[in-house]
Amino acid sequence: MAAATPPGTLAGETARPGQHTWTHRLVRWLFIAVTLAFLAALLLAPLATIFAMALLRGLPAYLRSLADPDTLSAIRLTLTTAAIVVPINTVFGLAAAWAIAKFEFRGKSILITLIDLPLAISPVIAGMVFVLLFGLQGWFGAWLQEHDISIVFAFPGIVLATMFVTFPYVARELIPLMQQLGNDEEEAAITLGAGGWLTFFRVTLPKVRWGLLYGMVLCNARAMGEFGAVSVVSGHIRGVTNTMPLHIEILYNEYNFVGAFAVASVLTLLAALTLVVKTLVERTGYRRR
Amino acid sequence: MSFAKPSVLPGFGLTFGFTTLFLSAIVLLPLAALTLAAASMQWSDFLAVVLSARALGSYRLSFGASLLAASINLVFGSIIAWTLVRYEFPGRKIIDALIDMPFAMPTAVSGIALTTVFAPTGWIGGLLQPLGVQVTYTWLGVTLALTLISMPFAVRTLQPALLEVQGELEEAAETLGARRFYVFRRIILPTVLPALLTGFTLCFARAVGEYGSVIFIAGNLPMKTEITPLLIVIHLEEFDYQGAAALGVVMLAISFVVLLTLNLLQAWRRRRHVRAAH
Numbered sequence: 001m002a003a004a005t006p007p008g009t010l011a012g013e014t015a016r017p018g019q020h021t022w023t024h025r026l027v028r029w030l031f032i033a034v035t036l037a038f039l040a041a042l043l044l045a046p047l048a049t050i051f052a053m054a055l056l057r058g059l060p061a062y063l064r065s066l067a068d069p070d071t072l073s074a075i076r077l078t079l080t081t082a083a084i085v086v087p088i089n090t091v092f093g094l095a096a097a098w099a100i101a102k103f104e105f106r107g108k109s110i111l112i113t114l115i116d117l118p119l120a121i122s123p124v125i126a127g128m129v130f131v132l133l134f135g136l137q138g139w140f141g142a143w144l145q146e147h148d149i150s151i152v153f154a155f156p157g158i159v160l161a162t163m164f165v166t167f168p169y170v171a172r173e174l175i176p177l178m179q180q181l182g183n184d185e186e187e188a189a190i191t192l193g194a195g196g197w198l199t200f201f202r203v204t205l206p207k208v209r210w211g212l213l214y215g216m217v218l219c220n221a222r223a224m225g226e227f228g229a230v231s232v233v234s235g236h237i238r239g240v241t242n243t244m245p246l247h248i249e250i251l252y253n254e255y256n257f258v259g260a261f262a263v264a265s266v267l268t269l270l271a272a273l274t275l276v277v278k279t280l281v282e283r284t285g286y287r288r289r
Numbered sequence: 290m291s292f293a294k295p296s297v298l299p300g301f302g303l304t305f306g307f308t309t310l311f312l313s314a315i316v317l318l319p320l321a322a323l324t325l326a327a328a329s330m331q332w333s334d335f336l337a338v339v340l341s342a343r344a345l346g347s348y349r350l351s352f353g354a355s356l357l358a359a360s361i362n363l364v365f366g367s368i369i370a371w372t373l374v375r376y377e378f379p380g381r382k383i384i385d386a387l388i389d390m391p392f393a394m395p396t397a398v399s400g401i402a403l404t405t406v407f408a409p410t411g412w413i414g415g416l417l418q419p420l421g422v423q424v425t426y427t428w429l430g431v432t433l434a435l436t437l438i439s440m441p442f443a444v445r446t447l448q449p450a451l452l453e454v455q456g457e458l459e460e461a462a463e464t465l466g467a468r469r470f471y472v473f474r475r476i477i478l479p480t481v482l483p484a485l486l487t488g489f490t491l492c493f494a495r496a497v498g499e500y501g502s503v504i505f506i507a508g509n510l511p512m513k514t515e516i517t518p519l520l521i522v523i524h525l526e527e528f529d530y531q532g533a534a535a536l537g538v539v540m541l542a543i544s545f546v547v548l549l550t551l552n553l554l555q556a557w558r559r560r561r562h563v564r565a566a567h
Contacts, residue, residue, distance in 0.1 A: 023469075028376055035372040035384070038365050042437050043390055045412055046402035053405060092311050099304035105293035111308070113548060117316055120544040122498025124518040125537050128525060129319035132326050137530055139322060163315055187297050196299035218393075225395025227501035228518065232525060245397040245501070252401050252505070264398040271393035279386050 050268050053261035065259040066266070073239045074247035074263070077158070081243065082223040085162045089219050090212070093170025097208075098200070101178035102186065112175065118167045126164045127232025130157055153235030158243065161229040166219045173215030177208055214281045221274040225267055323541065326534035338535040346512035347520045348539075354428055354516075355496035358435035359443075362492045363485060366443025373444070374451045388445065391438050396501025403434055404506045426508030431516065434502040439492035446491060450484030451477075483558040487551065494547040498540065 055062050065071065096115060100108060118126060132138050134151040144151060151157045185207070189199040205212075227245040234241040242250065244263055251260035293301055327335065338344065373385050391399060407414040407424040414424055424430045454477050462472045500518040507514040517540060524533035 031368055031372045032376055032378055034365070035369045038369065039384065039387065041413060042433070042440070043387060045406045046399065046437075047390070049405050049412065050398065050402050092308065095304040095311075096308040098300060099308050102298050103293050103296055103301045103305070105301075105305070107292070109552075111312075113552065114312060114317065115308075117320075117544075117548070120494050120498075120548050121320075122500065122518050122521075122540050122544075124498070124500050124521050125323065125540055128521060128533055128537055129323045131525060132530060132534060133319055133322050135530065137528065160315070164319070167312075167315055183296075183298060190297050190299065199298075200300075221393050225393075225398070227395060227397040228499075231500075232522060245395045248395075248397050248401065249505075257405075260401060264395075264401060267395050267398050271390060271395070271398075274393040275386050275389055278389065 050261055050264050053257055054265040057258055061258055062262050065262040070239045071247060071263060074242045074244045078224050078244040081158055081162050082220050084159050085166055085223045086216055086220050089166055090170050090216055093174050093215060096171040097174035097178050100175050102183055115171050116168050118164055123165055123228030124232055127161045127229035130160050130233050152233050157233035158230050161233045162223050162226050165226050165229050166222045169219035170215035173211045174208060177211040181207055210281045210284050214278060217274050217277045221271060224270060323534055323537050327538040330531050335535050338532045339539055343511050347515050347517040350428060351497055351517040354432045354435055355493050357432050358439055358496045359489045359492035361436050362440050362443035363489050366447055366488060370444045370447035370451055374448055388441050392441050399437060400502035400505035425506055428514060430506035431503055434506050435496035435499055438499055438502050439495040442491035442495060443488040446484050446488035450481040454480045483554055487554050490547060490550050
């Protein structure tokens with residue numbers, strides 16, 4: 001997920017000896033053709049299919065399937081989950097980046113590896129660990145049942161599983177950025193008598209705001225789109241614990257393709273919006289690593 | 290905080306404390322629970338689950354398809370990265386932005402879209418059908434889904450590495466009469482080799498744990514098109530938590546090996562950087 005190609009790359013730069021021979025031109029066109037063909041088959045065709053299938057029976061049918069009460073409740077659940085998870089993981093990301101980028105301490109690289117851990121773990125495992133902890137036969141299962149609290153197959157489980165899989169996103173964007181920007185300005189502010197919070201809000205936050213925004217947007221995209229982890233903890237109760245991706249699965253398995261792809265198209269537009277924000281953020285000059 | 294170097298900046302205790310506490314609560318404690326659940330099993334029971342014919346079949350598919358997908362991405366990811374870095378053509382910027390689409394899209398959406406395109410009635414599946422190639426509900430479909438969702442890792446790891454290749458070196462070599470292939474083998478390949486290996490490992494790591502996009506296109510037949518994460522879900526749905534935990538520990542062990550490999554690769558890249566600077 002590194003930066004886009006910056007301007008002034010080798011593309012179209014100086015002519016090297018022999019660059020305009022026919023072999024060079026052939027290789028060039030071959031590479032471009034393979035790139036376009038590969039992406040067309042694997043990426044563009046599926047993207048186009050989503051909208052073609054969603055609009056198969058026309059716009060009214062598309063809108064009708066989005067207005068279905070179960071679909072609306074899935075949209076509401078997904079939005080609520082993201083509204084809880086993204087702010088919490090943002091606060092975590094800021095705290096982790098401050099501790100890691102501003103200070104030298106032993107075991108720092110281990111801490112960074114542990115923060116990245118959820119990215120290396122299957123989403124299914126991310127969901128399963130919460131079933132093992134809070135499920136009926138889980139560690140706290142009996143206690144939770146006594147007190148009539150349900151976490152697994154209920155809303156709190158969905159939030160926990162989503163938090164697990166989106167855990168590293170904000171921190172990963174902020175740590176390299178803050179390390180690269182250094183501590184000089186913060187140290188100057190503190191030495192001149194500013195308090196810690198003032199320094200953070202007036203010096204650090206403005207410097208990292210684009211990286212922070214990008215991290216939050218990525219976190220949000222994953223939070224709204226997570227399937228595997230949420231699928232394990234949700235219990236698939238229609239209209240109650242069905243998020244948008246889970247609702248897509250149900251509609252698809254019922255052969256309600258227009259409905260499934262209608263919901264999918266909404267999430268695809270969200271993904272496209274995420275990429276637009278990413279492109280805009282990169283244009284401001286912020287670049288990872 | 291004696292283990293931290295003194296600094297004029299405040300807030301180490303607060304932020305470090307919050308980070309480790311939150312990390313432990315959300316990630317480490319749950320993972321410990323998984324390991325303990327598997328550890329509470331009898332050794333023979335554990336082996337019976339982990340080495341059952343069905344589990345072995347799922348490893349074969351999960352590993353085989355993930356390795357294949359990572360290899361495909363190694364080849365096509367290199368071509369795509371090279372094209373995006375070296376050539377100027379209309380639409381390059383849009384293509385470059387689109388590379389991240391599989392990251393931004395929910396896996397379930399990728400799954401149903403790919404299945405529809407490659408089904409015998411789909412746009413591409415319809416073309417493959419007369420050739421006798423069946424993609425959906427076979428291992429081919431699994432590989433395809435894993436290739437799509439891990440593709441950005443290969444391209445995004447290689448792009449910055451290709452930018453680092455020094456144009457002057459290539460020019461000097463060509464001026465001195467080196468053939469293009471020789472330049473590639475002696476100048477370009479050594480520079481991008483660590484990135485190639487890192488990209489491959491990242492693709493594999495992402496592919497081996499993938500669930501959402503695969504289950505739609507796989508058909509999910511036991512022993513044939515059933516991936517390991519799906520087998521875990523099946524154990525959970527049968528309330529066989531221990532069996533699920535046992536398979537989960539196997540997957541977790543693989544994740545750790547992959548993370549270790551990545552850290553070693555990173556250390557290797559850093560050492561080469563230091564050497565190159567001297």
